[in-house]
Amino acid sequence: MNLSRREFSKSMLLAGLGCAAGQWSARSLNAAKPNIKAGTGIIDVHTHIGTYTDPKKNLSPEALISWMDEHQIEKSVVLPLTSPESTKYLQTTESVLAAAKQHPDRLIPFCSVDPRTTHAGSVKALVSMIQAWVDQGAKGFGEHKVGLNFDDPLMMRVYEACQEVSIPLLFHIDNIRGKDVPGLKRLENALKTFPELNFIGHGPGWWASISGGLTPKELGGYPKSKVKPGGAIDDLMSRYPNIYGDLSAGSGANSISRDLAFGTEFLIRRQDRILFGTDYLAPGQAVPQFELFEKLELPDAVLSKIYRENAIKLLKLTA
Structure with a gap:
């Protein structure tokens, strides 16, 4: 078992997060229904x-x-x-808000609208729509998973509206949704144009870009080779304070x-802008993040930030 994970409760105590005394083990993440304070x-x-895609695998809020x-x-x-490119079965903002209203202590709602929606065409209309959802409790925009270039004018309207409403935007990049090129130049255009909007990166195109030397095809895949120098993620995080990473x-x-050695160094280097996520969306789904974090040797303070502190700060949550 990983010592950092065994001592995670202690780390949160040291970070002033009010954790009750006790220890977490890596194995405890797979234990049945612990009492979470x-x-x-x-x-x-x-x-x-x-x-998501299988009508026999509906995930209710209670099951989540x-x-x-x-x-x-x-x-x-x-x-x-x-x-329409994001899933076979659309999941509406209204259904997410309703679930969060039923479970306000456990679920944090985001909102989303496709930028091609007729009545959401102007920035003013988008601001009005998004602000209404924020007034109902939405803490961010996403998953922004759209079959357009990442900096298409319609996409840029969404970013402008989110910046005006002051909520972060969680996006997906691959070769079909949020399309970009090696080096993530379209994403950089958005980061540069909307410096007050916090973007949260997710998806194959984003995470493949931890490495340099990518081909366009690799932006849509899961490269297994060792990380090469010149990755776009490190480059963008060095130059733009408004980009975060969702590890889901x-x-x-x-x-x-x-590349576990590089990955560990990366998480330590970018500890203030990395967020724990799973992308859990169907009953019985395998979640590789749990096994990954059992292998990682990270300082307690870094784990605390990734597990919860960064999310609390970014989403303006009550700790």
């Missing part, structure tokens, strides 16, 4: 409810919370999916595990 558990910044209990996850961000899904776990 407020201010002590993980904050997962990427989950979904409803149906039961899974959270099994894995020491105190709160989860729930993301709608509103673009196979893409997030693969980016660190493909």
Whole structure:
């Protein structure tokens, strides 16, 4: 077992997060329904409810919370999916807000609208729509997973509206959704144009860019080779303070595990802007993040930031 994970409760005490005394082990993340005290558990910044692709695998809010209990996850961000390229079965902002209203101590709602929606065409209209959702409790925008170039004019309207409303935006990049090129130049255009908007990176295209020397095809995949110098993520994080990383899904776990030495150094180097996430979206789904974090040797303070402190600060949560 990983010493850092065994002593995670102690680390949160030292960080002043009010954790009750006790120890976590790596194995405890797979224990059945532990008692999670407020201010002590993980904050997962990427989950979904409803149906994704398989109509036989509907994930209810209650089933999500039961899974959270099994894995020491105190709160989860729930993301709608509103673009036709994002899922077979759309997940509306309204359904996410309703679930969070029923479980306000466990679920954190985000909002989303496809930028091609007719009545959301102007920035003014988008601001009005997004602000109404924020007034109902939405803490961010996403999952922004749209079949357009990342800096398409319609996408840029969404970014402008989110900047005006002052909420972060969680995006997906690959070769189909949020399309970009090696080096993530389209993402950089958005970061530069909207410096007051905090972007949260997710998806194969984002996480493959931990390495340099990518081909366009690799932006849509899960490279297994050792990380090469010149990765766009490090470069962008060095130059733009408004970009964060969501470690969820196979893409997030693969980016660190493909080169564990580099991945560990990366997490330490970018500890203030990395967020724990799983992309849990269907009953029985395998989640590689738990196994990954059992292998990692990270300082307690770094784990505390990744597990919850960064999310609390970015989403303006009550600790």
